Amino acid sequence: MKKIYLLVIILSCFACKKEAKKDDLYPTTETAQTPEQLGQEIFDGKGNCYSCHQTNKKIIGQGIQEIAKMYKGKNGQIVSFLKEESYPIVDPAMYATMKTNFAVTKNFTDEELKALEAYILSNSK
Numbered sequence: 581m582k583k584i585y586l587l588v589i590i591l592s593c594f595a596c597k598k599e600a601k602k603d604d605l606y607p608t609t610e611t612a613q614t615p616e617q618l619g620q621e622i623f624d625g626k627g628n629c630y631s632c633h634q635t636n637k638k639i640i641g642q643g644i645q646e647i648a649k650m651y652k653g654k655n656g657q658i659v660s661f662l663k664e665e666s667y668p669i670v671d672p673a674m675y676a677t678m679k680t681n682f683a684v685t686k687n688f689t690d691e692e693l694k695a696l697e698a699y700i701l702s703n704s705k
């Protein structure tokens with residue numbers, strides 16, 4: 581009987597070790613994320629950007645392909661736009677609608693803003 585208990589204890593220790601190893605893997609996957617991937621995650625997630633910006637057609641805001649094309653063509657800085665430090669160049673008539681989002685984007689870190697920029701620019705054709 582004692583032997584069985586001992587076996588159970590030993591086995592459960594192995595189980596613990598395996599789980600600890602799995603957890604160790606997560607940070608590595610996180611750092612392997614590219615800026616574009618992080619940007620997409622924010623765009624589709626906490627940024628809520630997708631609700632007004634689709635990929636290739638205008639709904640409320642321009643599609644991000646069009647935004648990317650204009651920003652590349654005019655050498656614009658999406659990061660400074662999202663910090664409200666530069667003027668709109670895509671659709672200035674609709675600027676007031678976009679402006680409501682600066683309350684959100686101003687809370688993002690520079691890394692997050694750069695990631696959003698990288699994601700948007702990666703959509704240009």
Ligand code: HEC
Pocket residue numbers: 623627628629630631632633640641642647658661662667668669670671672673674675676677678681684685696700
């Ligand atoms: C409520 C709808 C709405 C949401 C949500 C929204 N946008 Fe916009 N966005 C707009 C509209 C409308 C425009 C066009 C006005 C303009 O060009 O500034 C725009 C324009 C833009 C532009 C072009 C700016 C320029 O120079 O004209 C960028 C870049 C942009 N949005 C990024 C984002 C990002 C990133 C998010 C998420 C954090 C986001 N938007 C969320 C409506 C929205």
